[in-house]
Amino acid sequence: MARNKFNVDEELETEFNWSHYKRIGAYIKPYKKALFITLLIILTANVAGMLGPFFTKIAIDEIIPDKNIPLLIGLSILFLLSLIVIGICMRYRIQWITRIGQNILKDMRLDIFQHLQKLPFSYFDNRPHGKILIRVVNYINTLSDLLSNGLINLISDIISVIITLIFMFAIDAKLTLYSLALLPILGILVWVIKNMQRKAYQVLSNKQSNMNAYIHESIAGIKITQSFAREDENYEIFDEVSNETRTSWMKAVSIQFLLWPGVQNISVLTTSLIYFVGIRQIGVDVSTGTLVAFIGYVNNFWNPVINMGNFYNALITASAYLERIFETLDVEPDIKDSPKAIQMPTIKGNVTFDHVSFRYEEGKNILNDASFHINSGESIALVGPTGAGKSTIINLLSRFYDVNEGSVKIDDIDVRDVTLKSLRSQMGVMLQDTFVFSGTILDNIRYGKLDATEDEIITAAKIVRADDFIKDLKDGYHTVVEERGSTLSAGQRQLISFARALLANPKILILDEATSSIDTKTEELLQEGITELLKGRTSFIIAHRLSTIKNSSQIFYIDGGRIAEKGTHDELMALKGLYYHLYQSQYDLLKVM
């Protein structure tokens, strides 16, 4: 699937279907008991609620005409008691329903978040992050009412409808059939509205997602926007995106709102039909009292039906969001533990690439039959032109991607045969794109080893020469930095990530352009610091600076997805090949003043 951008609607893999209901059911299941209790509470309240009108009827029909004041007062007290029962029921109903609803949402949100953690880089790289975010938080929130109030009311409405129907049949079967005569029309109406509403809400959810993506990127990229003075153009784009959301919203609700008038009119038509038929048959086979009572039941029948219609309406609305949530949950991670995966034993650091080929897309090999072996404790520098496959090699080593052909082995164990966690937790990777979390500097370094003491952290920071600048900050190690560390300089962020990688005490250390923004002096000090530490550990370094490369035990020159040259600096210089050319040209550049 091609990469998605903010103004392109995402394709939908699977539409909402019946199996989705089952999945919703699975979320509800743990709360079966609570739901049942709530249902009992509601039924109790409903019965108590029916007492009021009943008391009123008795009073008006008998007690008041009889001028029986004590009985009237007694009845009023009973009425009051029924209200108290309703009040108590309501109290527990609110409590239980909210608890069930919020728990279901919490579970769902946790599931989607947990699943996201399993998804590979490519999932995050292929779509704007705003579109992922909206699914975890906003979409799930829209389900809140449906899964708590909606669901329980649905059950109690179904019960009401069934009970009412039984009463109606008991009173007069013929009239009951008349009152059901218009149900097919209702069915057709619901079906037509449903189809239109489905489409409209799918469009809307896409537009909302697009808008979210655009807002997200606008905020994340605000510094670029301001430095290019592009605010007005952005504003216009936002205007369009925002307007699309508004238009599709209006369209969706204008369809959704049709249901209520439809059901209401059909209900009145039905009542009229009963009157029409009933009154003509009065004295034939219907008595006046029966007719009046029957009409009362018809109203009792339609109220829950209207509610059920509203529920269905809400369900259709929600399905546009649910299908996106389930879609995310259904994305199979490309990289996952194999069922037979074992724990990676403590890594010694022998690395073998055995005829490895790799491509991000068919027909364009990034690595082409690359083979090499590295002994534990060696430091390897990877050099070569942009796009030659340097980063790919280290990505395969940490199993961020899987090879297409051949195998990657560490200590003679294929990386695909071990669990991801046991593999990655023994590797220290410092990525090109440093990422600093919001929180203290201490916590940021601690990310490499969660149970590290403050001393350990400071030691790591000292080794990479980060201590110098951290000490000078307002609150030292406890200085709070913002997301992405926007108040730190790029070099400072690299030092923090470096300390983080080091603290993890990795068996294999991978540095991808790790020191590009660090000044020469600090870099030299840093290298002195880590030389001692690197002894006995295998390390991979991608860098452009000669100083970083030269002292490695082996240098790989990568070109066209193959290891074109490998050897020590001296060997490669003697070879007078690609590396020699690279080195010489840099040397000339420095020397020619």
Add this chain to the structure above:
Amino acid sequence: MNNYQWIWSYVKKNKKKVITATLILLANSFFVVIIPILSGRLIDEVIENNQVQLLVPILLAMVGATLIRTVTRYIYQLLYEKVGQDAQFDIRQDMYKKLQELDFDFFNHNRVGDIMARMTGDMDAIRHFVSWVCYNIAECVVWFVVAIIVMMNIDWKLTLGLVAVTPIIFIFTQKMSRAAHPVFLEIRESFSRLNSMVEENISGNRVVKAFSREEYEIEKFNHFNNDYQKRNLDSANVSKKYLPWLDGFAGMLAVITLLLGGLFVIQGSMTIGDLVAFNGFMWLLNMPMRMSGWLINDVQRFNASCVKIRNLLKTESQIRVEERKQTKKISGYVTFKNVSFAFSDDPETQILKNVSFAVRPGQTVGILGETGSGKSTLVNLIARFYDPTEGEVLIDHVNAKEWPVRKLRDQISMVMQDIFLFSNTIEENISFGKPFLNIEQIQRVATIADAHNFIVRMPEGYNTIVGERGVGLSGGQKQRISLARALAKDPSILILDDTTSAVDMETESKIQKELNQLTQDKTTFIIAHRISSVRDADFILVLDKGEVKEQGTHMELVAKKGLYYDVYKRQLGLVEQEEGGATIGP
């Protein structure tokens, strides 16, 4: 201005729609009342009095009234919805505009997830208020008034007896309102924290995986997810405390009617028929009271979201964006006069101390210095992303503060150290600053930045979509695309902040040669760590802990044997060492 006045300022322009909708709503209440009356008549006249000829007219009236009632309600619902959408649209536009104007300082201290929460969840609470809560309140008020009028007509004494209960309900709603307000504020805050956490997790997904910290992240998430759930339960606790009472008092009205009305009938001051009719309208009076508690929740949700949104809208940028038009082109003089700078949240730590220098158009300035010495801050002052705390920055001999910000920035191109590419095609990324560039021009700047070659090798060339922040590209590739983007703008002042750090030296020198051609009449600032990047500059500033320690050409600085020489020695030394110790010198 309170929240209601504030929201009215957005609804105002749709005044006609609001009035129309409200008038329809008022008219509609007539049909709400007429339908039960009709069905009452049907039973009384047709069934009891056997006036069968009235059957069809009454039925037709009922069907007709329902049709009118439902259609008119549909119309006013949509009208309110439209008004709500328009208000939401306008507020969102204002928010977006505000966000575009706010300064770096704001974005350094506010999390993306928090801002996102305001733009989505909070916005929705406001929409819900205008398009749903408002007309429901209106319906309730109208029904309440209609019920009182109708009931007064039947029996004013009994009606007064009922109205006597309403103050109690009013007191309860007030109390609930007060209790619910802080809870909803907490919910919004908690939502924002949850949103921020997830947002950060998504942005940092590479680091999470690299350190296999998935479980730790899930634990963190659980904390926020549980908190959000808890806050929502808190709100249920308020509801369960007050709503049963409100509901109970509403129910009390029926009891009072029965008891008091019954006594009146027994006394003979009221007929039983009147009592039945009176009771028939009870639901009209009941309903608004039952609804009041739920509506209060919605109103408080609205208020909480208002606070969040209005706070953002109230935030003032320290860098004012004037709308003033200025067409003068910048020629490129940049002068720093005793400039000092400290961030507002840490005024003690001076990032720049007493920096002074002057550049002419066409000159290139190299800036060198240790990590954190203030290099990026210095160039940020030129584009006025911050204002100096002391001293002044002059652009073309005019204080930068006097320049309209956008005009100024429009003529300055800056390649920032943190490369940000948008998830869009490479072509659109390059033409970001100049949206109407044709493909030849785009290819030309890409060629200068040495990006053209690798771009055309990509599967879809210039139409390749890059991921957010440019993920999937190597550091060097991202740097070169953002250089092309900066060049496309054809600026008077070009600032390159560590732009070629991830590019090998050979490519760098190729780029520099091309750049020299292009920047002959431009002022260029180059921040770098490599001597090779700044060597050819007209003069070089060496920063150390915010101070300009050395200043001069490469030759001068090497001769000076100070900080610059030290860096030079280290970088060259590594080469020399290998070659057998040739003498170090210019």
